[in-house]
Amino acid sequence: MSDDTTAEVGSDSDGEKRLVRQPWPRVAGRPGFTQGRYGAVGNLELVACAVDDGLWVGWFNSDRIDTMEGAAVGQWSGALRFGRGPRFVSASITQVHAGPDWLEVVALTDLGELRRLVWSPDEGFVEHGTLAEQVVAASALVEQPDGRYVAVVTGAAGIRALTAIPGDRYPVISFRESKVEWACVGRAPESGDVLDVDAAWHIDHLDVLVVAGGRPHLRCPTWSPGSPALLDDVTTARLAVAGEATGIAAVTPSGHGMLIEVCAGASAVNRVHLGPAEQASIGVVTHDDGPSWHVVVSAAGSLRHHTIAIGTGSRQIHRSVGDPVEAVVWAEPGATTVHRDA
DSSP states (O other): SSSSSEEEEEEEEEEESSSEEEEEEOEEEEEEEOOSSSSTTTEEEEEEHHHSSSSSEEEEEESHHHHOOEOOOSBBOEEESSSSSSSSSEEEEEOHHHHHHHHEEEEEEEEEEEEEEEETTTTTEEEEEEESSSSEOOOOEEEEESSEEEEEEEEEEEEEEEEEOOOOTTTTOOOOEEEOOTTTSSOOOOOOEEEEEEEETTTEEEEEEEEEEEEEEEEEEOOOOOOOOOSOSSEEEEEEEETTTTEEEEOTTSSSEEEEEEEEOOOOEEEEEEOOSSEEEEEEEEEEEEEEEEEEEETTTTTEEEEEETTTTGGGGOOOOOOOOOOEEEETOOOOOOOOOO
8 A cells, every 4th residue: 555644635515525635556567547438428447557466446537527426526536456466567458348348457467477357346356367478568458349359469479469259258258369460561570579569449450569679660551661750769669549640658768758649641750758757558538629648657656647639749749747646536534545455
């Protein structure tokens, strides 16, 4: 748990509940997040690796009306710890239609085991075994329009796709492993060990991003050899797609975060500096005012949340400060922490 206790920042009119603020627990490795279907406009679901063992999960309240339950409007919830035992180095979270609307967490341990954990309203998070071993990096679980699940991994067996079709026995499903073919590639990996992989659905196909030889390489049928170069000297990168816009959250060896944005047919890329970073995760969040890039950056044990309008880089706004991920929660009087173990 965090060593910090809660600090009161407000209360309801009756004084029965306090609005308290508390830093999130310290984290390690790469976080993951997604916009889900809970809440009136789609809350954000965040998962991060604990510094010792297990995972932390929380949510961002995107609603407009405050119900004074859990996270305040426009704020993060407290963190719930689960998956105790293994030490994880990266994690991702996806809300799928099966269940319905259950959460799929895919997390990589420091021993190279890719594990699957599934959340349901009745049972919370339940472990569902190891998807692959000797893994270096993995994408989030992507739910395709036809209902199939796919995750892309890299490791001792090369770049592989893990696919499954949820059926009547869900959440019990079997994943099938196959090689990722590099057809329709503008820039395939040329040299060096593969350091990272990610994947995202792009209109009618799956895009795959690979970091190798210090550069990100994009497998996308709409990406031609004449497309602009993305970025040199990268250690890790994550991928998101919003219509014809592609967003990549990358980290350099010097520990600097960067949002790289490119649109189909563009002659250049837009870049937004994200400040100090060890790992980063990116997603597309859609509200009434349209879609935007959201990036969660990990640095020095803490998380920052960046919200960046699509096309920002092209409007000469090249830097984002981000907001710390901390809990601002409605709590009962006397509560000393808003974080807990499952």
